[in-house]
Amino acid sequence: AAPAGIATATEQSQLHTANENIHLISGNHTDITAGQSLTAHAAESLNLFAQSSGIKVQANQGKVEVQAQNDELQLNALKDATLTNSAGKVTIAAKEEILITCKGAYIKLANGEVEIGSPKVVRVRAPLVVSGVNSLNIPLPEFPLTVCEECLKRAAENGSPFATLNSLQGG
Template identity: 30%
Template sequence: DAQKKKRGEGFELRTDGWGAIRAGKGVFISADAQPKAQGDVLSMDPANALVQQAREQISDWQVIAQAHHSRAPAIDGLLRLQADAQDLAAPTILLSAPQGIGVVTSGGVLLKSGDALYLQSQDDIHLAAAQRLSIQASQDISLLAQEQGLRLVSGKGPLEIESHGDVLNLIAQQDITVQSVQGHLQLTAKNGITLGCGGGYIRIAPSGEIDIHTPGTLSLKGQHIWEPPTRLSFPLPELPGAVCKECLLRAHHAAQGFVSPQVQA
């Protein structure tokens, strides 16, 4: 430095003004060693191997997702990126490091992709937020845990699952348990409720009439109190209207992040 004190070994590219790194055919930044400068300038075998691992991982998940009737991940964008990054065949930027890459800032971080965005790991992926975590998709969202469970937990607030435009299906290979530890369990529907098993069923019609049918014995035990008919109203929530698809398309082309909800005709 100015006082002739040793500042370390290697090289430093620095300035108190602006800085830019520009290469019209692409940029390869690597922390993979090349002892004694052996090999080509664009030697990127370790990086290419990791990109190939990502491709194979996506290919495996395509098969797994289809086996579980889940949305298979798209691979076309990754294939294009792999071909473009190979020896910088197209103007791309490839970063590679054997022990990790860190991106830290006290401000914001933007990752914007005009094609598919792939976030993959051979180990865990952690997403944490001190405030809120929002995930939106204009088409669909698929969650798949192949070998262990899937868990949704609300520590204090309510847990709400809504389908605003279609059905809601809950299906299990084995038992389904619904419990309320300190509250009341209520099942309501506008067009009827049916409980069925073994050919027998209990059906509550939209008019409020109740049918109990069985192919065998009907057993009722306990004291019986028969009273005149009565009625209890169960108000149902009003779901919001659908978001305008044309507005979504215009916002997508304009790269806007907010679309006003509009009821479709």
């Protein structure tokens, strides 16, 4: 115990390992700073939780990428949800179907068709032009790699932040 604080410093590297758990706990703030990059790996799951003031993910330069490589992606909100773009376009693409729905009304895009349904009136508030058949195909992302779990465990046991990637079989 050191009431005034503890500092450790080195010009090379530091490694903290434990066969079971490592806990970082502070009464006020915990700050993590990296001069180049910060990487977090977990063999099972990664959780971020903020009790009262929200979570922000920001990139001053470069894109922000979120992927669910082998399962579904859910974005949920109790209150309003907003998707905006200040200087470009918003593209929504799906291999099977896109469904927009609210209180029984819907717009469904599937099998190259557009279906509009409503329990009440459908209003079109614009000049209407109907022309011939056309289509637009957007390339969808592929997820060709998966992490070798045995390699991830071996890397963790050796204190290495790197694990081997394997090609997905059949898909």
